[in-house]
Structure formats: structure tokens, C-alpha cells
Amino acid sequence: MVSELLLPAGSPVKLKTAILYGADAVYAGTPDMSLRTQSQFSLDDIREGIDFVHAAGKKIYLTLNLYTHNKDVEKLPHFVDTLRRLKPDGVLIADPGVFLYLKEHAPELKRFVSTQANICSYQTVKFWQSLGADLCVLGREVSFAEMAEIRRQCPDIMLETFVHGAMCMSYSGRCLISNFLADRSANQGKCAHCCRWHYRLHVRLKDGTVRDLNITPENRGMFEFLVKEDFRPGELYEIIEDEHGAYIMNSKDLCLMPRLNSLLDIGMHSLKIEGRNKTEYYAAITARSYRQAIDDYRRDPKNWSPDRYMDELYTLQNRGYCLGFYDGHLTNLSQNYEYTRTLGDWLFAGSIVEWQGDDIIFEVRNYINGGEFIEFLVPGSLENVRLALNEFEDADSGEITPRVSAGQGKKIRIPAAAFGRSAEIVREKLPQYTVARKPAALQTDAREMLDRKKEEFAALCRQD
Known part of the structure; x- marks a missing residue:
């Protein structure tokens, strides 16, 4: 069985970024009836997003996964009617009452049971399967040994597990x-x-x-x-x-890249990345790292190693990584007692919002100084393209400045000739929604803390 790589889509641009960098599917929600109250999608955005995903031959799932109060039940008919018209590839649900309503009033929609339902045993999977669930998202508390047993006991239903993202210290x-x-x-x-x-x-x-x-x-x-x-x-x-x-x-952030081979071996249907409120850079890095890792393991499982993909994941701002409950219990290495902020030595520089003729229109998301290089992440590989500009041309006014800062949708114009290649080659390598990053030197104490978290994760991964 081929495992699906599933990414969050917190906005229309994040959705398109995730698909560009290798996601097989994305999940999105609207504020009123999901746990995505910070969703940046309007109904028209979702409709456009579904068309975009399906045109790429991928899948999109919508969330209806809050726990309802009486005031929410009154909205169900309208939302379910909307879902039927949108025709997503699946609907994530947590509340049994909502599950039953969807089963009765929209039986053609696939029903996925959310992690909020606390599914931690094969008996619970069988319960939801008997009610007509098509997929169960296992709780983060499930160990690998339990996951493998659930897969053996429940061979005829799709199973999903989290592989990367923030960890909640509470039960699911x-x-x-x-x-x-x-x-x-x-x-x-x-x-x-x-x-x-x-x-x-x-x-x-x-x-x-x-x-x-x-x-x-x-x-x-x-x-x-x-x-x-x-x-x-x-x-x-x-x-x-x-x-x-x-x-x-x-808690530190979950990262199961070092155990990805085991998850692929037992046949988990969907490997889920958390982070709907993260940036497009987060979507690009996680999508391409896990995409490349999955594909490389399929091609050559005997010589597969997580190291090169971990190097990419460490370019993300993070709290330090842990294996969550993969081994069945947590140790002190799974908590970050030193700081709550995220650390990393790369920053999101911006992304290509469009091509105008032979020029890139680049939206700036962090300050960039003249002479400082930025690194474009080539979709479909772990290749990067570096570019240093001595001055910056405002995409709207044409004003030239030696430094550029983010804010209010600030965009600059970059001619393809700046890369020293033909516009056709640059456009093929760096299409719309391509993301770029810039190095960010850490202060001594932050550098020491980040290095210490890397050492702790390496020690955790060496434990049996």
C-alpha cells in the first residue's frame, strides 16, 4: 500500500504551496464548524481550492470536527448542504452526533474520524468502522507497537497518524x-x-x-x-x-522522520503533518522533506537514512524535536524546560506570487539586505538555488533601495536574468508559489540551546 502524505492548508496560498511541494492531500476548514477558527478560507476560497487540488490529481478533506453545543446543531443543515455541493474527498468529524447527522443526510461523503475522538485501540477503530467510518485518525498517545497491532486487527479501514508538528500536553x-x-x-x-x-x-x-x-x-x-x-x-x-x-x-515538537521507515512498513494509509497556522515556508519544508524521504525509501529501503531530511527539518523554527509516544512513554527529553519560543537559523524570506513576463514578483516576508543571499527551494527535490541582490526594485513603484523589509504585501521585481540562466529554465525550476529562505545567525545562548536540543533528539532516537 502507498502511504499518503497529508498537509494542513491554513490559507489558499498554503494549500497551493503544500501541493506544489509534494503533498498527496491537504485538509482545510472554515471557522464556524471546525477546530480551525483561524482559518483564512472563505467559501469561495474553498471552492477554488478544491478545484486546484483536483486539477493536480490530489485530494482535499474538509473539517467538521468541533464538539457541538446546542447552538452549533442548528447550523448543521446549512453546513452539510454546503459540503454536499463542494464535494470534498472526505470530511473530518469528532462528535458522534455530527457523524450520525452526516451519515443520514450526506451518505455519499466519506466520513473520517478526527484525532479529537481519542482513538487509541483497535476496539475503538472497529466501533467507528461499524458505524460507517472510512478512516480513523489515531490519537497521538498511540505507541508504534499499538499502531502496528491496530493495523493487524483492522485491515479493512484506512488509518492515519501524525508524523510531524506541535504536541499538545493534554489527552488528544x-x-x-x-x-x-x-x-x-x-x-x-x-x-x-x-x-x-x-x-x-x-x-x-x-x-x-x-x-x-x-x-x-x-x-x-x-x-x-x-x-x-x-x-x-x-x-x-x-x-x-x-x-x-x-x-x-x-512539549517539544513531534518529528517521526527517524521512524518513517517503520510507519511505511506497517502500511499506514495517511501520514499527517500538523501546523495549519504555520507559514508557507513550514508547508514547503515539511512537504518536500517527507515527500522526498517517502519516495527515496520506496526506491531503496536498504540504504535509506533520515539524516539528509532531518537537516532540512532543522531549518524550521522549532522547540526541539521528540518522538512523542512512539516508544510508548515519554522521558524528560520530550519536554523543553528551557524556552517556549521556537529557534532556528533560517528565516522565511518570501515567495514567488507570480511571474510577469520574464520577471519574478516576489513577496517579501522578512528583511533582506543588499548583498545578502536568499535561497529558493526547488519543488520536487531537495535542490536549492541561491541568489544575492545588491539592490531591490519595488514591484509596483519601481523604486530602487539597498534594503527591503516585509509588511503590507511588499513585493519586489527580480528579473530571471539575475540567475544567469534563461527565463524558461528559471520559470520551470521556480514556478509560482516557490518559497525562499535566508540565513539568520543565532546569538550564542540561542545557538547553544538549539544545538543542545539537536543532541537530545539524537540521544532519544538512539534509545531502543
Whole structure:
């Protein structure tokens, strides 16, 4: 069986970028009836997106995966009628009531059960299959051994698993912390990401008063705060507080590239990447890295190695990578106690929004200095094309400047001749929606932290 590479489409441009860089399918949603409240799609955008995806011979799935309250049920007839007219290749659902409604009123649509349904056993897969589910998305809590057993026990239904993206510290994302602290329901797509907030250490004295525990550069090296869970002897979890706070619930990002061969071997139907709110650069890097890795493994499984694809994935801003629950349990190497921001030594420079004759119209997404190179990511390969410009021509006004900054849809004009090749060759290599990046030197402390996270992930991958 050929596994499908599935990417998020948080906007029309991200959808087209994902398809350009190798996705077999994309998933998208509208705000009212999905967990994608920050979706940038209008109904017309979705219709255009479906036409674009189908013209490329790919698939698109739409989300109807929130947990409904009574006010949401009233909207169901309208949304289901809209879905029937749009004709997506599948609909992601979490709420059993919504599943039943769709089965009764739109039986021709394929029904996919979302990760929000907490599917963690073959018995649960069989339950949904008996109700008419076409595909089940397994929970992130499922280990590889469990996944393989589910595949053996349920050979006649499509199964999907996450391979890359942010990890939620709650059970399949069923979190109430956001409701409690911010009055925003994670189960209706409005998570405030409280698990990544800054928390500070305090001490309660015997008289009942609470004092700040003031960590300073002078006393920071005198002591450490460690937490040990009773059933994990020898595993000490360090709580670190700096000027920003402490990060006690801050998971690293999931990355199963080093275990991709095993997922392909057991025949998972769909390999899913999370990140609907990430940039087009994220869509391009994850799509082409996993696409190339999957294709290379099919061609030569004996000599396959994840290293060259990991090099690409590390150009993304990340919190450090982990294997999630792949091995069945987490260790202290799966959490990032040092920082909640993402780190990386490359930045999204911009993308080609169109070709005008022999000129590229390039939308700038980060500042670029004259003489600084940017690197275009060639779709369909891991090849890159570098270009350094000494000055920049505004695409609209023609103004020439020695530096260009992002903002308000800023675009520059780049003649194909700047690449030293014919316009036909450049246009073929760098079509519309091609993404570019630029190097970004990290400060010493950030460089050390990023290198340490790479070492931790390598150590995690070496464990049996």
C-alpha cells in the first residue's frame, strides 16, 4: 500500500504551496464548524481550492470536527448542504452526533474520524468502522507497537497518524486548561496555549505568606529544582526559571522522520503533518522533506537514512524535536524546560506570487539586505538555488533601495536574468508559489540551546 502524505492548508496560498511541494492531500476548514477558527478560507476560497487540488490529481478533506453545543446543531443543515455541493474527498468529524447527522443526510461523503475522538485501540477503530467510518485518525498517545497491532486487527479501514508538528500536553488535545485560565475552549478551536505560558516559582513560608523566589545570575548556579515522579525512578525533571519564567508543560515538537521507515512498513494509509497556522515556508519544508524521504525509501529501503531530511527539518523554527509516544512513554527529553519560543537559523524570506513576463514578483516576508543571499527551494527535490541582490526594485513603484523589509504585501521585481540562466529554465525550476529562505545567525545562548536540543533528539532516537 502507498502511504499518503497529508498537509494542513491554513490559507489558499498554503494549500497551493503544500501541493506544489509534494503533498498527496491537504485538509482545510472554515471557522464556524471546525477546530480551525483561524482559518483564512472563505467559501469561495474553498471552492477554488478544491478545484486546484483536483486539477493536480490530489485530494482535499474538509473539517467538521468541533464538539457541538446546542447552538452549533442548528447550523448543521446549512453546513452539510454546503459540503454536499463542494464535494470534498472526505470530511473530518469528532462528535458522534455530527457523524450520525452526516451519515443520514450526506451518505455519499466519506466520513473520517478526527484525532479529537481519542482513538487509541483497535476496539475503538472497529466501533467507528461499524458505524460507517472510512478512516480513523489515531490519537497521538498511540505507541508504534499499538499502531502496528491496530493495523493487524483492522485491515479493512484506512488509518492515519501524525508524523510531524506541535504536541499538545493534554489527552488528544482534549484540554480544559484554556477554558479555565482564558475562557477559550480548545475543543472548539480556540486554545490559548496556556501550556506554553511563562510560570514563575514561589515559596510559601510557615506563616502562610507567599514570596517570590528570586532567581538571579548570582545565585542561579547554586541550586537546581528537580521533580521526580514516583513510578519513574532515576528520571529527574528539571524546572528551570529564567527572566521569562519556567516552562513545566512545554512539549517539544513531534518529528517521526527517524521512524518513517517503520510507519511505511506497517502500511499506514495517511501520514499527517500538523501546523495549519504555520507559514508557507513550514508547508514547503515539511512537504518536500517527507515527500522526498517517502519516495527515496520506496526506491531503496536498504540504504535509506533520515539524516539528509532531518537537516532540512532543522531549518524550521522549532522547540526541539521528540518522538512523542512512539516508544510508548515519554522521558524528560520530550519536554523543553528551557524556552517556549521556537529557534532556528533560517528565516522565511518570501515567495514567488507570480511571474510577469520574464520577471519574478516576489513577496517579501522578512528583511533582506543588499548583498545578502536568499535561497529558493526547488519543488520536487531537495535542490536549492541561491541568489544575492545588491539592490531591490519595488514591484509596483519601481523604486530602487539597498534594503527591503516585509509588511503590507511588499513585493519586489527580480528579473530571471539575475540567475544567469534563461527565463524558461528559471520559470520551470521556480514556478509560482516557490518559497525562499535566508540565513539568520543565532546569538550564542540561542545557538547553544538549539544545538543542545539537536543532541537530545539524537540521544532519544538512539534509545531502543
